[in-house]
Amino acid sequence: MxxxxxxxxxxxxxxxxxxxxxxxxxxxxxxxxxxxxxxxxxxxxxxxxxxxxxxxxxxxxxxxxxxxxFANKEAVVFAAQDTVEWHFVDALRERPPAEGPFTAMRRAALSAWDSIEERLSPVVPVTLYMRTYQVIESTPALLAIHLRRSAELEEHVARLIAEREGLDIDADPRPRVAVAAFTGVMRVAGGLWGQGGDPSVAAIRELTAGYLDHLGPALADDWREPA
Amino acid sequence: MxxxxxxxxxxxxxxxxxxxxxxxxxxxxxxxxxxxxxxxxxxxxxxxxxxxxxxxxxxxxxxxxxxxxFANKEAVVFAAQDTVEWHFVDALRERPPAEGPFTAMRRAALSAWDSIEERLSPVVPVTLYMRTYQVIESTPALLAIHLRRSAELEEHVARLIAEREGLDIDADPRPRVAVAAFTGVMRVAGGLWGQGGDPSVAAIRELTAGYLDHLGPALADDWREPA
DNA sequence: CGTCAAGTGTCAGTGGCTGACACTATCCTC
DNA sequence: GAGGATAGTGTCAGCCACTGACACTTGACG
The missing domain is CATH 1.10.10.60 (Homeodomain-like)
Known part of the structure; x- marks a missing residue:
């Protein structure tokens, strides 16, 4: 090789x-x-x-x-992931200020998936990245690091949201709370996609969209109405 | 020593x-x-x-x-954490079926903190556990593992909730989504508590309660009303 | 061309972790 | 209570990720 x-x-x-x-x-x-x-x-x-x-x-x-x-063995794995995450942040920055926080995050995520290929392919072939993501999800040591990195990203995004809304992040809990809920759902979607059979960008995009739609209903305490 | x-x-x-x-x-x-x-x-x-x-x-x-x-160096750190987490799960199991999923999780968390001392002290002094938790939050390698463990717990709790509500966890996304949002908020509270100055059980209990209260408002897309 | 600095290989060492094997201490039976 | 089965321990050798030190090579630049 x-x-x-x-x-x-x-x-x-x-x-x-x-x-x-x-x-x-x-x-x-x-x-x-x-x-x-x-x-x-x-x-x-x-x-x-x-x-x-x-x-x-x-x-x-x-x-x-x-x-x-590379600082360590893991760093290689997350080199591509890094690009993907910043791509999402950039997409979020471009959302019009009129959009509410949650709508902005949702649309940023979806639009980021739509344009991921151009951004990623100079670094690494997209299919290789997809396979790498599956390795992350299925390797406990990597999953752990992935989650910690996500937590850092989350903090970053929370600050962005606070800024957007003109709020002091240390005074108002809503930015962090909203972002936590959002990324929690994203993670569930990512996890299920990792287990599922379709390793395409389209698949995770749709999974994400669907799960985000369920966040509102899921928080209502009465689930008698079907999802 | x-x-x-x-x-x-x-x-x-x-x-x-x-x-x-x-x-x-x-x-x-x-x-x-x-x-x-x-x-x-x-x-x-x-x-x-x-x-x-x-x-x-x-x-x-x-x-x-x-x-x-101990399987590895980390395992020692999480021995006590394990007890705490199962204590929450037990508390959740005891919530009356009439309570909605979110209410049940919220009350289980608060009641678990109330009774943590009796459960924990045979294993390890409570103050030692509290200090240990701060070590987890401030050591990147440990934080990573903590988050992965939380994700596992999350899956477990989601199954419990699905069971409570008589739902098929693979057909209805709401259990996983609700639990993801819930534990996301719990994590934010835990993180801030770790940085804050008050290492008492009461402090994290109150922080948790306050942040959970903001979840509903945070998901609304209009934040013009103050929190 | 020659000097300087950046990049690389080699080497020795630390710390987490594992398999193999011999040894010791408890346990259980007669 | 002796004696064999068995659980638990120490020792040793070794793998792998990672690091500091130092000498060597190679591109940069006047």
Missing amino acids: TVEQQPIASTGASTGASTGGLRELKKQRTRDALLRVALELFTTKGYEQTTVDEIADAVDVSQRTFFRY | TVEQQPIASTGASTGASTGGLRELKKQRTRDALLRVALELFTTKGYEQTTVDEIADAVDVSQRTFFRY
Whole structure:
């Protein structure tokens, strides 16, 4: 699985090209190679079954070098996830101020899924990301970290919502509470999608939309009316 | 910090005494000693600054023995948390069927805090547990695991709610959605309590109650009315 | 071209965790 | 109460993630 250095010109954008020095370019290539090889290995033989040595060997660098590019083994897994999450935040920032908080979050999530491909593919093929997400959901150690990262994102989003509504986040509990409820539902959808059989973007988009619709009814204390 | 074996009679209940053989008793004592020494060290010098060797040495057993009692270093931390969580589940089971799902969860949480002391103190002093919880909230690695455990608990609670309401959990999304929103809010309260200055049971109880009250208003899309 | 700095490999070491195996202590039976 | 079955423990060797130190190589730039 060795990844040979390709001719300089053909590198496809990648993360953030910065200035075009040869040094910078090689770094970019190494990072890309490590990222893709790692995800490929994780999705085929499993996260815990893959050692850092294997990844490094496949890219012909030392283990030490791997750790200079990624703070730890998990960091590789969440490199793509990071892009996806910021994509959602960006989408939320673009919602018109007239929309209420919940509507804004809902529409941001859906529109983010619609345009995820363009944003993600320079970093990593979308299908590889999808498979990676399934690995996250099914590997306890990764799921744990994913949830903590989600909690951090949640805090970030709560501040954004507070700002939107012109509220002091430490005085008014509603931003955090609303966001907590929202991301709670998102997580349920994500979890079920991870177990379900359809690993497409469309599938998670629809699942998300459906579950969000049930939040209002679910909080009513009387469930005699069917969902 | 060596913990010497006390005379047989004076052992205070502990986890689950089972039959009174000498073997069993020694095991119980070792486990207890490991648990308390570990929590004491974690809360004083920090989780990551404490090595398993230190804990084992303090109890005069080998590192290997530590790992025979606890699957890993984290398991010690969550031994007490486990008791607390099951206490909530038990409280939920005791709510009258007439109560709606959300009301039942809310009251179960509050009543669980009211009676946590009796349930917890045989395992570990309550103040030690409180300090441990703060360690969890402030140690990224532990927070991650805590969140994953919460997600598991959440699934369990969702099944309970579905059962209560006579619903098929795979057909009706409301149980999972309601529980996700509920525990999302609980988590926000827990997080803020961890940062705040008052490490008492009363403090988290009140914080929880207050935040749950805001869930309804927070989901309304119009926040012009103050909370 | 030569100097400087950035990037890399090697090495040694720490900490969490596991399997194997021999040893010791309780238990249970005769 | 001796003696064998069995549970629990210590020791040892080893894997893997990760880190600091240091020497070496290679692109950057005057």
